[in-house]
Each structure stands twice: as structure tokens, then as C-alpha cells.
Amino acid sequence: MKPAIAVVLLCSLLAVSSAAEKFDFFYLVQQWPGSFCDTRQGCCFPDTGKPPADFGIHGMWPNYAKCGRGRQEELATGLLEEDAVAFLSGVGRRGKCWPEYCDDGNALSPWEIRDMVASLDRSWPTLSCKSGRSFEFWSYEWKKHGTCSNLEQHEYFARALALKARYNLTAILAGAGIVPSDTATYSLSSVREAIARGTGATANLECNRDxxxxxxxxxxxxxxxxxxxxxxxxxxxxxxxxSRDKVKLPVF
Structure with missing residues (x-):
């Protein structure tokens, strides 16, 4: 293969590896505000005031079903051996598990989400002390993840809100006896089972420490x-x- 052609192919593959249309599924990530705040670093409420005691959306993130070295090897399939080696060396051994920042010029417009601001304030609040302005949080999530979603701005936020409303995690867990408490603990298996029963699909869980x-x-x-x-x-x-099977769901 001629060097010039090889370079073009390698550049094309690098572009494909991060292209938005290549992702396989979304992670809809929701966080419990009590667990966000009950840490050593604490939290800050947004300019709209204290959010409700409810799971809030962190983001809806495009993700690959395969990632890391395995995904890069899949992308390199079909190249001549020496070109595949060069490609894999160029992208490194730690391929990302998600696309991000797919269109830096596509900034979130307040006009595009004007009809859902109240819902976003309630269901997608920021608790970070870096900024108390929720729009900055939404803008960041759109720029990093939403621009890779193959969705328009309004669609992206509306679909995340619709999924949260359809599968109310707070109510689903409460129905299984898993309610906020400063003393009670719950097994991870009971949390997983409650979510699977209530939504019809398995989910992944993440813990932090108080x-x-x-x-x-x-x-x-x-x-x-x-x-x-x-x-x-x-x-x-x-x-x-x-670190263990028992976890808390602290009061917020």
C-alpha cells in the first residue's frame, strides 16, 4: 500500500472511531442527591433552590458496547498488517468507551429547550459547587455527550426526561422497601432486582462514600x-x- 493512501485510510479510521453514529447504546445516568451531598466535599444547590428528594439526571451518554484495545483492533480489521500496527500504535492502548465532543461548534441554545426548563430544573439539577447555574451544566452535558447522540438539542433533553418520568427510580425502589434513611442499609442485589422488576431491564450501579x-x-x-x-x-x-454488598440511601 502506498504511504499516502495508508495515511488517508488511517486518518479516516481515526475519525470513524470517534464518530457519533458509531455508538451502540446510551447510558441514562441518574444520581441520588443525598449521596452526592453526603460526602466530604459536600454540594451546593442550584440558583433555583434545593432540588426534590428524587433521583436526578446526570446525563445521557452515548457508549460503545466494545471499548479499549478490543474496539481499536476491530476498527483496524482489513488493513494490511503493517498499517494496522501503525494505526493501533497511533491511537494507543486505551481506547475510550464512548464518543465525546463530536461538534464543538454546536453550543446549546436556550431557545431550543425553552419549553422544558421547568422540567429540567426539577429533573436535571446541578449540585456541583463549581457553578450554581443549571444551564451551564446542561450545556456541558450537551457539548460533551449530546453532540454525539445523533439527536437534535430538543430531542436529546426531551427523551432523557421522558425516560426518567416513565421509570421513576425513587418510586420503584420505595415500592421494594428501599427508602432514604440515615440508619438503614440495603443489599446491592435487592436494589438491582427492584430496578429490573420495575423497569424490565437490568442496570449498572455505582457507589460512593459518605x-x-x-x-x-x-x-x-x-x-x-x-x-x-x-x-x-x-x-x-x-x-x-x-466495597461491600450493603449500601445506604441517605436522606436528602
Whole structure:
């Protein structure tokens, strides 16, 4: 293969590896505000005031079903051996598990989401102390993840909100006896089973630690089809960051 052609092919493959249309599913990530705030670093409420005691959306993130070295090898299939080696060397051994920042020029427009601001304030609040302005949080999530979603701005946020409303995690867990408490603990298996029963799909869980070092249920990763409309069983497992089976769901 001529060097010039090889370079063109390698550049094309590098572009394909991060192209938005190549992702396999979304993670709809929701976080429990009590667990976000009950840490050593604490939290800050947005300019709209304290959010409700409800799981809030962190983001809806396009994700690959395969990632890391395996995904890069898949992309290199079909190249001559020496070109494949060069390609894999160029992208490195730690391929990302998701596309990101697919269109830096596509900034979130307040006009595009004007009809859902109240819903976003309630269901997608920021608790970070870096900024109390929720629009900055939504803009960041759109720029990093939404621009890779193959959805328009309004569609992206509307579909995340619709999924959250359809499968109310707070109510689903409460129906299984898993309610916020400063003393009670719950098994991870009971949380997983409650979510699977209530939504019809498996999910991944993430824990963090409170100021005393106790494990808390922090985030739920629900997997969604590429259209952002339907929950699916998660094709990937992920580390829970939970050191033991028992976790807290702190009061917010």
C-alpha cells in the first residue's frame, strides 16, 4: 500500500472511531442527591433552590458496547498488517468507551429547550459547587455527550426526561422497601432486582462514600437503545465502587 493512501485510510479510521453514529447504546445516568451531598466535599444547590428528594439526571451518554484495545483492533480489521500496527500504535492502548465532543461548534441554545426548563430544573439539577447555574451544566452535558447522540438539542433533553418520568427510580425502589434513611442499609442485589422488576431491564450501579466512609448508592446507569427511547439490558458490566454488598440511601 502506498504511504499516502495508508495515511488517508488511517486518518479516516481515526475519525470513524470517534464518530457519533458509531455508538451502540446510551447510558441514562441518574444520581441520588443525598449521596452526592453526603460526602466530604459536600454540594451546593442550584440558583433555583434545593432540588426534590428524587433521583436526578446526570446525563445521557452515548457508549460503545466494545471499548479499549478490543474496539481499536476491530476498527483496524482489513488493513494490511503493517498499517494496522501503525494505526493501533497511533491511537494507543486505551481506547475510550464512548464518543465525546463530536461538534464543538454546536453550543446549546436556550431557545431550543425553552419549553422544558421547568422540567429540567426539577429533573436535571446541578449540585456541583463549581457553578450554581443549571444551564451551564446542561450545556456541558450537551457539548460533551449530546453532540454525539445523533439527536437534535430538543430531542436529546426531551427523551432523557421522558425516560426518567416513565421509570421513576425513587418510586420503584420505595415500592421494594428501599427508602432514604440515615440508619438503614440495603443489599446491592435487592436494589438491582427492584430496578429490573420495575423497569424490565437490568442496570449498572455505582457507589460512593459518605464522610464517615460508609458505602452509599450514588448513581444508577440505565441502558437505552440508540434512539434514546427504550430501556435495554446493559450490554456491559462496570465496577460498582462498592466495597461491600450493603449500601445506604441517605436522606436528602
Amino acid at each position: 464522610a464517615d466512609g460508609n458505602a452509599q448508592l450514588f448513581q444508577v446507569y440505565q441502558c437505552v437503545d440508540r434512539e434514546g427511547k427504550k430501556l435495554i439490558d446493559c450490554p456491559l458490566s462496570m465496577p460498582t465502587k462498592c
